Amino acid sequence: MSADFNLMKEVAQQDLQALQRAEQSYGDSWKRRGGVGAFMMLARKFDRIEHQSKKHGWDVFEAGAVYSGEAGLLDDIRDLRRYLLLVEQEILAQEIEENIPYENEGDNTNEQEELS
Known part of the structure; x- marks a missing residue:
């Protein structure tokens, strides 16, 4: 199944609305x-x-079907994705x-230099 970019756009819009609320x-x-607290979050x-997926042989799709509802796996995935957006925005704002200078997502020159 190929990616549904229209659905992704809707998900992203819902994330922005949830973050604004x-x-x-x-x-x-x-x-x-601070940053350590944000990392721990x-x-x-x-x-x-991880805990929910481990119970299903790391099959995140199966775990998502089993742990559904308001406190389910998808809710945790949404929360994580939204927190990641906040953290990325904060890092970009500090830069x-x-x-x-803002670096493109495809430009990983600094990462390559650090790995050398």
Whole structure:
């Protein structure tokens, strides 16, 4: 099955709307404890996804079917994706503030230099 980019666009729009609602309610509490706290928040969300998937031989699709509903696997995936958006936006905003040129997603020159 090929990717449904129209559905992805709808998902992304829903993420933005959910993030706007959350910001009105919670502000920027997700980054209150700095970068380490933001990392731990991401790790906790991934841990939940990992825990549910492990029970089904790491088959995330099967786990998603079993753990459905408001507190299910898909809810954790949505939360993680939204937190990742927030973290990416914060990193980009800091780069802009520090006048660091934005790098394209395909330009991994710095990553290659670090690995050498």
